[in-house]
Amino acid sequence: CKRACIRQNDVPDYGYRTDILEVKLDHGPEFGSDTTFMPILCNQCNNPPCVRVCPTTATWKDERTGIIVMKNEACIGCKTCMTACPYNARYFHEGKRAVDKCDFCWETRLSKGKAFPACVEACPADVRVFGDLADTESRVFSLLHTPGKLVWVLRPETKAIPNVFYVNH
16 A cells, blocks of 8 residues: 555655554463554544644645645745644655645545545555545445444544544454
8 A cells, every 4th residue: 555655646765645553462472462554644634733834825624525635836845734743644745845745645546536545446455445434325434333343543632633543343
């Protein structure tokens, strides 16, 4: 999924739009250990701190899609949005001279009629699920509203109200 994102969005070697956190859990001698992988990306917040602090409105939330978008030509490179992001989901793209971040491949795929971001389409384990949270018939809605399913978000204490959810299997 990381390679698909890099190819699709021309992410430089030093940059990232998504990362994978890898944590090895040791359950003791009786139960052994396992490794947990967790995708980290822009959480497309409902109350995005990055948007509030941007002095030029280069970072803004598209009201129709809910995606936090960057206007490269308006970015002055102050990196205030990078500091404000509670998910460390932004980097400064030297080539663009602007901050870059995940936009669910809005510019490169979704706005061109593709159904899924590159990372979702490329994921061999089907662990990334993308869709309209308001569509009661969608797979993502079903996953989030299954009784007994543990669903959580990262850093809820920030009150950013993220739209990226993590679900137990």
